[in-house]
Amino acid sequence: MNTDRAVDRLRKLRRDTLLQLEEIRAAVGVAVSAAAPAMEQSEGGSLDADAGAILFERDRQLAFELEYSNLLESIDHALTRANSGGYGTCEICGNIIAADRLKAIPYAVRCIKCQELEDGT
Secondary structure, eight states, X not given: OOHHHHHHHHHHHHHHHHHHHHHHHHHHHHHHHHHHHHTSBOTXXXXXXXXXXXXXXXXXXXXXXXXXXXXXXHHHHHHHHHHTTOTTBOTTTOOBXXXXXXXXXXXXXXXXXXXXXXXXX
């Protein structure tokens, strides 16, 4: 396994993830701004008809933001392990993580067996 190449892939993935996260955060801001007038109650006490759709979209974008934030944390953790010489070894059992797994998920810090145990599968 070429650690330098893996670190380069992780850094590129980190940059791409940050860009996507910025786009999502901007979209959340737009959705929140759009939701304010729609959330105003009409004279009858009901919400504007678009409020539900806007809130759904805002919640969907917030879920994406959480997902990308978690991905960014995983990438940073893998980069930290690479800097300390631990990249490519399972942080649970210490065995080598399969090259195919690292190719598919460059921020993996567990071998498949330990990840399955962690996930309960």
